[in-house]
Amino acid sequence: MPLDFKQRFFRVLPAVDKILREKTLLEVGEKVHRGLIVEAVQDVIAEKRLNIRRASSEKELELMDLSSAALAGEALRKIGEKTISNLRPVINATGVVLHTNLGRSPLAGAALDAIKAVAASYSNLELSLESGRRSSRYDHVEELLCRLTGAEAALVVNNNAGAVFLALNTLARGKEVIVSRGELVEIGGSFRLPEVMASSGAAIAEIGTTNRSYLKDYREAITENTALLLKVHTSNYKVMGFTAAVRSGSLVGLGREYGIPVMEDLGSGVLIDLSRYGLPYEPRVQDLVAAGVDLITFSGDKLLGGPQAGIIVGKEVFISRIKKNQLTRPLRVDKLTLAALEATLRLYQDENKALQEIPVLRMLTLPAEALKVRVKILAAELEGKIGSFCLVGTSQEKARVGGGSLPQALLPSCQLTLRCPGISAGKLAERLRQASPPVIVRVKKDRVLIDLRSISEEDDSLLLDTVAGLLQEMDNESNGGVVQK
Numbered sequence: 001m002p003l004d005f006k007q008r009f010f011r012v013l014p015a016v017d018k019i020l021r022e023k024t025l026l027e028v029g030e031k032v033h034r035g036l037i038v039e040a041v042q043d044v045i046a047e048k049r050l051n052i053r054r055a056s057s058e059k060e061l062e063l064m065d066l067s068s069a070a071l072a073g074e075a076l077r078k079i080g081e082k083t084i085s086n087l088r089p090v091i092n093a094t095g096v097v098l099h100t101n102l103g104r105s106p107l108a109g110a111a112l113d114a115i116k117a118v119a120a121s122y123s124n125l126e127l128s129l130e131s132g133r134r135s136s137r138y139d140h141v142e143e144l145l146c147r148l149t150g151a152e153a154a155l156v157v158n159n160n161a162g163a164v165f166l167a168l169n170t171l172a173r174g175k176e177v178i179v180s181r182g183e184l185v186e187i188g189g190s191f192r193l194p195e196v197m198a199s200s201g202a203a204i205a206e207i208g209t210t211n212r213s214y215l216k217d218y219r220e221a222i223t224e225n226t227a228l229l230l231k232v233h234t235s236n237y238k239v240m241g242f243t244a245a246v247r248s249g250s251l252v253g254l255g256r257e258y259g260i261p262v263m264e265d266l267g268s269g270v271l272i273d274l275s276r277y278g279l280p281y282e283p284r285v286q287d288l289v290a291a292g293v294d295l296i297t298f299s300g301d302k303l304l305g306g307p308q309a310g311i312i313v314g315k316e317v318f319i320s321r322i323k324k325n326q327l328t329r330p331l332r333v334d335k336l337t338l339a340a341l342e343a344t345l346r347l348y349q350d351e352n353k354a355l356q357e358i359p360v361l362r363m364l365t366l367p368a369e370a371l372k373v374r375v376k377i378l379a380a381e382l383e384g385k386i387g388s389f390c391l392v393g394t395s396q397e398k399a400r401v402g403g404g405s406l407p408q409a410l411l412p413s414c415q416l417t418l419r420c421p422g423i424s425a426g427k428l429a430e431r432l433r434q435a436s437p438p439v440i441v442r443v444k445k446d447r448v449l450i451d452l453r454s455i456s457e458e459d460d461s462l463l464l465d466t467v468a469g470l471l472q473e474m475d476n477e478s479n480g481g482v483v484q485k
């Protein structure tokens with residue numbers, strides 16, 4: 001193949017400067033940083049050079065529009081891609097309601113309003129409007145947390161890992177903490193209880209076996225060096241079969257006998273008995289307070305359905321010591337989180353309101369019947385939009401709570417299923433992930449499953465438009481880019 005024909009095309013490629021002078025790019029230049037525009041133009045030229053180098057025939061190259069206006073148009077599209085946020089909303093079609101990689105809890109409308117109001121303005125974050133004196137940022141939620149849980153005092157930090165760390169560092173640094181071996185958990189790869197304990201300066205006194213611990217195991221491990229009895233919620237797994245664990249109340253009794261505080265890391269704090277709505281029973285924060293547990297830690301963005309935060313509730317004597325620890329400063333919660341948390345907690349003052357308005361609670365407690373109705377409608381509409389390009393179906397696989405909450409809880413659910421002949425399910429999942437907005441799905445055998453349990457009803461039409469739009473685009477691509485009617 002003579003190389004000469006390619007030289008001609010390399011020569012007609014316009015210079016960067018020429019493309020930059022195209023009207024469309026001069027216009028965006030008023031809004032977008034010049035460096036970004038130059039980079040986009042250079043990328044386009046590099047792509048064209050590659051196309052020319054790889055071309056196998058002159059005819060193929062003649063089909064390319066190498067005018068500077070056309071290349072400016074392509075650069076403009078690239079600029080568009082580069083200027084949308086990296087961090088952006090996605091549709092969670094995985095069926096895992098509390099998905100840590102997808103940001104756990106979407107917030108309630110009231111929480112969003114509170115964030116917006118506080119973020120756009122100055123606030124009384126650390127000022128008492130009553131006395132005019134300096135106050136604590138924690139005051140805004142402490143009373144509410146105490147009222148909802150029955151605890152004497154409360155503190156909020158950046159996240160639950162921070163809450164556990166701070167409590168251990170305050171109460172058990174240089175001392176021993178007794179904990180059952182079956183509860184030395186690792187959550188999400190980044191929270192390893194043994195490591196958090198080690199870095200807090202507390203030594204672990206491990207008792208029991210993986211599947212069984214008895215009260216006498218705790219009792220026998222107590223020494224003059226014991227600072228705390230710790231119970232940890234085994235959030236993301238469940239030991240099955242012959243198991244035994246000591247109940248919170250019994251541990252409290254033992255702690256009282258020896259004058260040692262008892263702490264429970266609940267992981268995912270619930271304030272509502274979700275077993276009334278078809279989920280497995282989980283002890284509520286207020287149940288542990290009532291059982292006499294001295295300190296309870298839990299996340300703001302798991303079953304509570306609020307912003308990322310670590311909440312500590314319990315006895316005033318211990319919370320006040322924790323508040324004085326210098327480490328509360330590096331772990332401190334910011335005003336936007338506090339605004340969202342306060343608004344979320346206020347919804348809990350009326351249980352029905354919480355269940356309706358807190359998105360994770362609404363998704364988790366939605367009756368399976370409602371999902372069945374939605375999936376039928378969506379399947380019919382999708383089929384109507386995409387014709388025969390892909391096979392649309394429905395399935396009734398189980399969904400999961402996720403987020404290290406209710407480990408074996410499987411929720412009845414419904415999925416839209418997609419199978420596109422000639423395209424692997426993995427490839428289709430990848431294209432959906434790159435759609436706008438991205439749709440995150442799961443793959444089962446040769447099908448893509450779009451689970452409605454983790455999608456708010458309000459997003460159904462967005463889901464439909466996004467999936468249909470992508471499949472139509474893929475259909476066009478498979479027809480050689482010719483748009484078919």
Ligand SMILES: *Cc1c(COP(=O)(O)O)cnc(C)c1O
Pocket residue numbers: 159160161162164187191232233234235236265266267268298299300309310403404405
């Ligand atoms: C999730 C979890 C944590 C970590 O909480 P974050 O809010 O993610 O820091 C700690 N302990 C338990 C038992 C958990 O389930």
